Amino acid sequence: MNQELDFDCLVVGQGLAGSILSWLLHKHGQRVLVVDRGSKESASAIAAGIINPVAGRRLVKYPQAEACLEHARSLYADLGHDLGQTFYREQPMTRLFDRPEQQETWAKRKGAKDYQTYLGSRFEREQYSPVPANQFGGFYQHGCGHLDTRGLLAALRKFFRSINCLTERDFSWHHVSTTQDGLKWNGYTIKHVISCEGFRSRNNPYFSWLPYQCSKGEILTLESDRHLPDSMVSNGKWVLPLGGNLLRAGATYQWQTLDSLISTEAEATLRSAAIELLGTGTHLTLHEHVAGVRAGTRDKHPFAGFHPAVTGIGIFGGFGSRGVLTIPYYADCFVQLVLDDNPLPGEIDIARYLDRYATG
Ligand SMILES: Cc1cc2nc3c(=O)[nH]c(=O)nc-3n(C[C@H](O)[C@H](O)[C@H](O)COP(=O)(O)OP(=O)(O)OC[C@H]3O[C@@H](n4cnc5c(N)ncnc54)[C@H](O)[C@@H]3O)c2cc1C
Incomplete structure (x- = not known):
């Protein structure tokens, strides 16, 4: 461990990606600082939290489904054990x-x-x-399940605060400088600075060359006047029973306006889809309506790795609509890269887009 450094890793963003990566780095003895602006606009905080290895109309299995599922189940169980709360449950x-x-x-x-x-x-x-x-x-x-993403983020935020490794503020990449001792930010010397900014990574000056394909999504939390099934039900749109008569209904996809404003059109669409799935005559009362932006990518695989020219600046993002399934496995791969310089799986390595970087 280099004693000249204040931190081994500064992680920008405490969504699911930044939280899990920081947790694993901390577990491996790395000195980690997490910076998050604490806004409500994180996709992780509003996500349904569903794991579904065979999603979409064409019923295509996620290529790394087995490794991802194994890591997700094991990590969410470990987090539950260490933080004294159950975050994940299998749900058909x-x-x-x-x-x-x-x-x-x-x-x-x-x-x-x-x-x-x-x-x-x-x-x-x-x-x-x-x-x-x-x-x-x-x-x-x-092979499906449900993660309480909000509960997990809140518990990890509390944990990071308790070990004094969370700074709640906006992070500006223009305040990062490179020196021969490492990267400098806010008076600290740091080896790695890693962007886990969700769809905001699109504006990151170091990674604007990566091809994002972001989409806005909206979700409702509803209360039904009828008994709900135990399993999730889906025909493209889905309902997720949460216990008692509460359920979540989602989700919309929209590619034009990437903001977190809710709309009456989306509410009407999701309500009628939920009634189609639960039965005509079901009466639904609205408890919550949220919107957020998925950081999707052109080839549907995440973006991970270090900048080709500026040593120590990294990215771990682009998890689209599958972060709950994929983040635990790929965070583990990223940790192996940081600790031992192990190569990342090719499908997530940003090196696959080096031609775009070279041509600006
Ligand atoms: C409507 C909707 C439903 C979804 N449902 C599911 C689902 O059922 N299952 C599933 O697997 N996935 C789902 N997703 C996708 C899932 O939310 C993402 O894959 C995952 O949460 C992405 O996590 P992240 O940490 O990369 O990004 P985010 O959760 O967006 O986190 C980024 C964090 O970085 C912070 N940040 C950004 N820039 C800065 C900065 N400059 N300074 C300080 N802080 C900064 C933000 O405030 C935020 O906290 C859904 C997404 C949406 C929008």
């Missing part, structure tokens, strides 16, 4: 086919060995309770 999902062709896709995937863990048995329309969205039957899906 009932998927309703949204059109007849999806039945063929299911049959094809179900025959493939690497999908068998996730795709359960099929049911016909008549076998499932008569909700309007159930026109073509569906299937049961395994």
Whole structure:
């Protein structure tokens, strides 16, 4: 350990990516400083928290689903143990086919060995309770779960405060300078400064060459006058039972305006989708309506690694709509890079976009 340094790592952003990365770095004995502006606009704070390894209409499994699931389950259990709270629980999902062709896709995937863990048995329309969205039957899906992202962020914030490693303020990259001892910020000498700024990394002067594809999303928390199913139900839109009669309903996708303002159109869309999934006549009372921006990327894989020209400046972000599943595994890979210079998995390494950096 270099005693000239004040910190080994400064992590900018205490969303899910920054929190988990900082936690793991701290566990490995690194001196970490977390800087977060403490605004409510983090995607992690409003995310539904769903893990679904086989998402989307085409029922495509996330390529690293096994490694990601294993790391996610183990890390969320460890965090629960260390912080004295349960953050993650497995929760099955009932998927309703949204059109007849999806039945063929299911049959094809179900025959493939690497999908068998996730795709359960099929049911016909008549076998499932008569909700309007159930026109073509569906299937049961395994390997899904739900993370209480808000609870986890709050518990980690408290932990980082308790060990004096959290600074709640805005971070400006223009105040970082390079010296031969390391990077300098606010009078501190630091080896690595890592951007975990969510969709705000798009404005980061060191990483503006990376191809983001961000989307805005809105989610409702509702109370139903009816008993809710145990499992999540999805046909593209989804409902997530939270316990008692509370549920979350989501999510919208919108690519034009990237802000965190809620809209009456999204509320109407999500309400009617929830009623389709729960049954006509269900009465829903609104408890909360939130919006945020997903930091998606053009090739749907995260951005991780260090800047090609400025030593010590790194990025760990671009988790799109799958951060709950993917962040634990890739944070572990990033820690191995920081500690032992182990190469990152190619799919997340920003080196795949070096041609964009070179051509400005
Ligand atoms: C509506 C919606 C629903 C979602 N549902 C799911 C889901 O069910 N499952 C799932 O896996 N994913 C979901 N996601 C995606 C998930 O939220 C992200 O993948 C993940 O939370 C991203 O975490 P992050 O830490 O990279 O970014 P963020 O959570 O956005 O965190 C970035 C943090 O950095 C801080 N920050 C940024 N710039 C600065 C600066 N210059 N100075 C100081 N602080 C700064 C911000 O305040 C923030 O706290 C959803 C996203 C949205 C918008």
